[in-house]
Amino acid sequence: MNPAAYGEQARRAWAIARKDIRVYYLKGPVLIFGIFMPVFLFLAFFLGGRDLPLAFLLSGLVGMTLFFTATAVSPAIFPWEGQARTLERLAASPVTIEAIVLGDMIASVLFGIGVTAVTILIAIGLGLPLLHGIVLGVSIPIAACCFSAIGMLLAVPPTNVPSNIMMLSTLLKFPLVFISGIFVPLEQMPAWGLMLAVCSPLTYFTDVVRYAFSGAHHFPVMVDIAALALFALVFTAAAMRLHRRSMPRRM
Amino acid sequence: MPNVIEVENLTKTFGAVTAVDRVSFHVRRGEIFGFLGPNGAGKTTTTRMLTGVVPMDGGSVRIFGHDILKEPVQAKQRFGVVPETSNAYVELTAWQNLMLMGDLYGLDRTRAERRSRDLLETLGLYGRRDQKVQGYSKGMKQRLILAMALIHEPELLFLDEPTSGLDVQSTQMILVLLRDLNTDGTTIFLTTHNMEEANRLCDRIGIIRAGKIVAIDAPERLKTAIDRLHRLEVSFDRPVSADALAGLDGVVKADRTGDKWRIVTEDPDLAIRSLVAFSADCGAAILTLNTLAPSLDEAFLRLTGEERP
Numbered sequence: 001m002n003p004a005a006y007g008e009q010a011r012r013a014w015a016i017a018r019k020d021i022r023v024y025y026l027k028g029p030v031l032i033f034g035i036f037m038p039v040f041l042f043l044a045f046f047l048g049g050r051d052l053p054l055a056f057l058l059s060g061l062v063g064m065t066l067f068f069t070a071t072a073v074s075p076a077i078f079p080w081e082g083q084a085r086t087l088e089r090l091a092a093s094p095v096t097i098e099a100i101v102l103g104d105m106i107a108s109v110l111f112g113i114g115v116t117a118v119t120i121l122i123a124i125g126l127g128l129p130l131l132h133g134i135v136l137g138v139s140i141p142i143a144a145c146c147f148s149a150i151g152m153l154l155a156v157p158p159t160n161v162p163s164n165i166m167m168l169s170t171l172l173k174f175p176l177v178f179i180s181g182i183f184v185p186l187e188q189m190p191a192w193g194l195m196l197a198v199c200s201p202l203t204y205f206t207d208v209v210r211y212a213f214s215g216a217h218h219f220p221v222m223v224d225i226a227a228l229a230l231f232a233l234v235f236t237a238a239a240m241r242l243h244r245r246s247m248p249r250r251m
Numbered sequence: 252m253p254n255v256i257e258v259e260n261l262t263k264t265f266g267a268v269t270a271v272d273r274v275s276f277h278v279r280r281g282e283i284f285g286f287l288g289p290n291g292a293g294k295t296t297t298t299r300m301l302t303g304v305v306p307m308d309g310g311s312v313r314i315f316g317h318d319i320l321k322e323p324v325q326a327k328q329r330f331g332v333v334p335e336t337s338n339a340y341v342e343l344t345a346w347q348n349l350m351l352m353g354d355l356y357g358l359d360r361t362r363a364e365r366r367s368r369d370l371l372e373t374l375g376l377y378g379r380r381d382q383k384v385q386g387y388s389k390g391m392k393q394r395l396i397l398a399m400a401l402i403h404e405p406e407l408l409f410l411d412e413p414t415s416g417l418d419v420q421s422t423q424m425i426l427v428l429l430r431d432l433n434t435d436g437t438t439i440f441l442t443t444h445n446m447e448e449a450n451r452l453c454d455r456i457g458i459i460r461a462g463k464i465v466a467i468d469a470p471e472r473l474k475t476a477i478d479r480l481h482r483l484e485v486s487f488d489r490p491v492s493a494d495a496l497a498g499l500d501g502v503v504k505a506d507r508t509g510d511k512w513r514i515v516t517e518d519p520d521l522a523i524r525s526l527v528a529f530s531a532d533c534g535a536a537i538l539t540l541n542t543l544a545p546s547l548d549e550a551f552l553r554l555t556g557e558e559r560p
Binding site: 001003004008009011012014015016018019022023084085086088089090091092093094095096248251 | 299302303304305306322323324325327328332334336337338339340341342343347351352354355356357399
């Protein structure tokens with residue numbers, strides 16, 4: 001057995017993911033946050049007198065759910081583990097920093113997909129037809145990878161105080177929601193808003209979800225999926241590289 | 252005996268402070284190497300560099316021939332670490348912590364379960380294996396992290412103050428296990444403040460002061476090396492003359508203290524031989540003969556410059 005081989009490191013990353021799910025995700029408050037946060041945001045807009053169709057808002061809700069759940073916990077895991085000294089245990093074990101990041105991402109992806117599946121079932125239950133299930137099924141894991149990589153990027157600053165990271169995370173996540181075509185259709189956005197929207201991976205996921213449920217879309221579906229995949233790759237590579245650099249400063 | 256750990260000019264700085272200053276030493280296969288030093292001397296920083304937790308600023312560390320910077324995974328696969336502060340996942344049970352470690356070290360599930368059962372039984376935790384670690388006492392946590400470090404049967408074990416603040420039962424359990432492991436061939440790198448522990452366990456001791464190694468040797472040699480003059484204490488079954496004793500080969504000075512003689516010598520071996528020969532020549536049987544070497548505490552205080560004036 002070569003412990004440094006990719007396959008072996010992937011197996012160890014999976015062990016880290018299982019640990020994360022047990023320790024950080026399967027908690028009442030986390031589950032409640034993951035589900036209720038997007039619902040409350042949706043209700044705020046739905047009941048706020050906006051003249052938008054239910055299909056549009058429910059598509060936005062699915063997008064928000066995946067985005068919020070995939071980035072809900074992952075930014076805080078490194079600071080938590082640094083504080084509890086468990087990160088030192090991982091650092092002293094035969095696991096690369098890339099595998100630790102990958103493990104945290106896998107847990108975040110699974111949590112995001114799980115909660116989003118519930119939201120999709122609610123949307124279908126509210127009478128929204130799922131027109132392109134395969135497209136949605138392909139794009140959700142890619143988007144989940146992309147959003148969890150954003151979560152890992154937020155965890156890069158080498159602080160062991162989780163509240164610092166959560167503050168930073170909130171500062172980034174909320175503006176991103178408002179520029180990504182969730183509450184304002186891309187077609188109604190001013191030019192500067194559209195320029196910001198194309199920089200947000202959430203825009204492409206929201207667009208593809210809207211296509212899956214209503215057939216309407218702003219970008220071609222393949223562009224949406226390719227953009228999500230590209231963002232996922234770039235963010236993942238950046239997260240791994242930056243964590244390699246910041247890890248020693250956490251110890 | 253091949254070297255398991257080879258450290259060359261290891262250096263670590265924090266801002267303007269040089270915490271570890273060009274430290275070099277080696278640890279041989281199968282030995283228990285004690286690493287001693289006062290607080291802030293650089294022990295924990297050195298250990299963290301050896302285990303690949305923090306990078307070094309200069310020098311090199313090779314573990315079983317693997318450079319800890321270039322081949323960290325291969326090096327880490329072959330050792331276990333017991334840090335100073337318990338760092339098991341308190342939200343998991345002892346069993347779950349051990350299974351996690353088994354996975355991180357690439358053990359298959361059958362072997363991980365067998366090792367976990369054996370270790371938990373040896374360390375008296377098997378009955379509490381399904382309890383979350385947050386309910387454990389400090390001693391139980393320390394025993395658990397020892398089990399976690401041993402899950403993959405490492406050839407080298409790093410321990411940082413493993414018995415610090417523990418009750419007698421946990422301390423004894425850990426020390427007995429360390430001796431047994433060493434007997435079975437495990438090399439042990441032990442960082443400790445406890446001189447008695449180091450004295451009883453270690454084959455060799457390295458002493459670090461202000462980031463520099465000031466001595467490396469066997470405990471007994473460290474004790475005797477700090478004084479040029481050594482002391483013996485001898486008693487005979489009948490009176491003997493001070494002049495006769497003082498004139499013996501190897502004896503610098505002989506003072507009577509009660510019914511015993513305190514002998515000062517530069518060469519304890521020669522002095523003892525002379526005393527035995529003197530005993531036979533004058534028919535005065537030796538009742539007691541003791542070498543009064545300095546304790547390891549004294550050696551440590553002398554070498555680290557912390558001796559009281």
